[in-house]
Amino acid sequence: SDTRPIETTFRQGPAPSRFGAFGWITGPNPVWKASDQHVISDRWLVDAMWAHVGNNFALDFHEDALESVQPTFEITTNVWGRSFQRAGPFIRPTNSVDVMTTYFVPGGLGGDHAFKAGYRWRTAAAYSEEHFGGNTIAAFRQGVATEAWLFRDSVTDYHLQTHAAYIQDTVQSGRLTLNLGVRFDRQHEEARQSTVPAHPFAPQVLPQVTFAGADSGVVWNDLSPRVGANWDFQNDGRTVAHAAYAMYFGQLAPGGLSAILNPVGRVEVDFPWNDANRNSTVEANEVDFSQILFFSGAWDPARPTFIGTVNTVDPNILNDRTREFIVG
Numbered sequence: 001s002d003t004r005p006i007e008t009t010f011r012q013g014p015a016p017s018r019f020g021a022f023g024w025i026t027g028p029n030p031v032w033k034a035s036d037q038h039v040i041s042d043r044w045l046v047d048a049m050w051a052h053v054g055n056n057f058a059l060d061f062h063e064d065a066l067e068s069v070q071p072t073f074e075i076t077t078n079v080w081g082r083s084f085q086r087a088g089p090f091i092r093p094t095n096s097v098d099v100m101t102t103y104f105v106p107g108g109l110g111g112d113h114a115f116k117a118g119y120r121w122r123t124a125a126a127y128s129e130e131h132f133g134g135n136t137i138a139a140f141r142q143g144v145a146t147e148a149w150l151f152r153d154s155v156t157d158y159h160l161q162t163h164a165a166y167i168q169d170t171v172q173s174g175r176l177t178l179n180l181g182v183r184f185d186r187q188h189e190e191a192r193q194s195t196v197p198a199h200p201f202a203p204q205v206l207p208q209v210t211f212a213g214a215d216s217g218v219v220w221n222d223l224s225p226r227v228g229a230n231w232d233f234q235n236d237g238r239t240v241a242h243a244a245y246a247m248y249f250g251q252l253a254p255g256g257l258s259a260i261l262n263p264v265g266r267v268e269v270d271f272p273w274n275d276a277n278r279n280s281t282v283e284a285n286e287v288d289f290s291q292i293l294f295f296s297g298a299w300d301p302a303r304p305t306f307i308g309t310v311n312t313v314d315p316n317i318l319n320d321r322t323r324e325f326i327v328g
Contacts, residue, residue: 003077007066008084010059015089019127020054025093030054043104051096058088061133068200070134070281073149075141083133092254096122111173116181120164126254130154130266135199135206136282138273145275147293148282152206154266155196158254160189168226175235179228185249187222187319190215191258201284205269206299209307214261216313222249222321242328250320260311267297 015026023030035049061067061083069083098120105113130153137149168181193213199206228244255262270293276286292301300306 003079005081007062007082008071008080009062010084010087011062012057012059015056015058015091019056019089019091020093023054024052025054025091026056026089027054029056045102047098047100049096049098051094051098053094055092055094057090058086060086060088066133067131068134070136070138071132072138072140072280074143075139075146085130085132087130088128091127092125094122094124096120109171111171111176114170115167116169117167118165120162122162122164124160124162124254126156126158126160128154128156134282136201138275138280138282139270145273145280147270148273148287149268149270150199150202150206152199152209152267152297152299153196155194155264156255156259156262157192157194158189158258159192160187160252160254160256162187162252175232177230177232179226179244181226183224183226185222185224186219187252188219189252189254189256189258191255191262194264196264202287202289205289205304206267207305209264209305211262211264211307214258216257216261217315218257218313218317220249220252220319222319224249242326244324244326246324248322248324252319257313257317260313261309263298263307263309265297267299268295269299270294 014028017026020026024032030052031054032052033049034051035047038046038048040046066083067086071083071085072081073079074081098118100116100118103115105115132151135151135153137151138145139147139149163186164183166181166183168179171178171180191211191214193211195210196208198208224247226244226246228242228246231241233239233241272288272291272293273282274286274288275282277283295301298307298309
């Protein structure tokens with residue numbers, strides 16, 4: 001657009017193989033599945049499925065060489081120039097195993113029964129990076145060099161593991177059909193270790209830091225019932241009354257709780273800048289490090305090497321819950 005010339009645009013594509021095995025973690029979203037259905041008898045079926053999804057993508061620089069080139073930004077017109085940033089790669093592989101079984105009991109226990117039971121194990125990871133060209137934006141005001149916006153990269157890595165099990169029975173006896181079930185979910189996630197490199201020409205401001213990882217300490221164990229009933233008034237399927245109650249718990253995402261404890265997200269610190277040699281590129285001897293104009297992220301001007309956060313997660317925090325009641 002008028003404010004985003006071609007050199008400031010993104011290339012969208014898969015994450016490169018240096019971030020993991022091609023065809024498994026990286027590459028054009030590799031998907032692997034295997035499943036089996038076994039008929040044990042005319043009343044008993046078993047299904048099993050395994051799946052791996054190497055979900056990944058990156059919004060990269062328009063050209064690889066722009067990784068070390070500082071973008072320019074005109075404050076009065078919002079016009080970018082010269083370079084921009086890499087958002088990603090975002091690497092989000094998942095692994096899952098599902099086992100389900102159905103067993104039919106006709107004419108027993110007061111009616112016809114269809115029992116179903118299942119178990120699911122799933123892991124999900126969420127790795128991401130963010131990098132501005134040259135870790136610095138050269139900001140101008142009406143063409144005059146004004147501010148240097150310094151950035152430290154963001155590198156985050158989260159991991160989630162869930163277990164789920166359910167059992168249900170559909171009972172039909174004359175005009176009455178009952179649906180009875182219960183589901184159990186266990187969810188836990190954490191932030192893993194990551195290292196963020198120092199700023200290339202201002203390591204005294206934004207040094208390299210290593211985050212040891214963090215666990216919120218919260219594990220959600222949720223039990224949700226499902227109850228439903230149908231009544232067929234004439235036993236011909238033409239007029240049926242229905243009532244159902246169900247409870248649903250939210251699904252946790254990687255970083256859903258631990259992200260608040262992760263201090264190695266993007267950090268920005270802005271300083272006055274005088275382009276002494278008129279080359280439109282920020283250099284260390286042109287920055288007034290004594291005056292901080294703005295900063296954001298988990299960074300303390302008095303302790304730039306400190307890694308920590310004052311954020312906490314309430315150990316008694318509960319999962320979000322939806323309760324549903326239907327009559328028809």
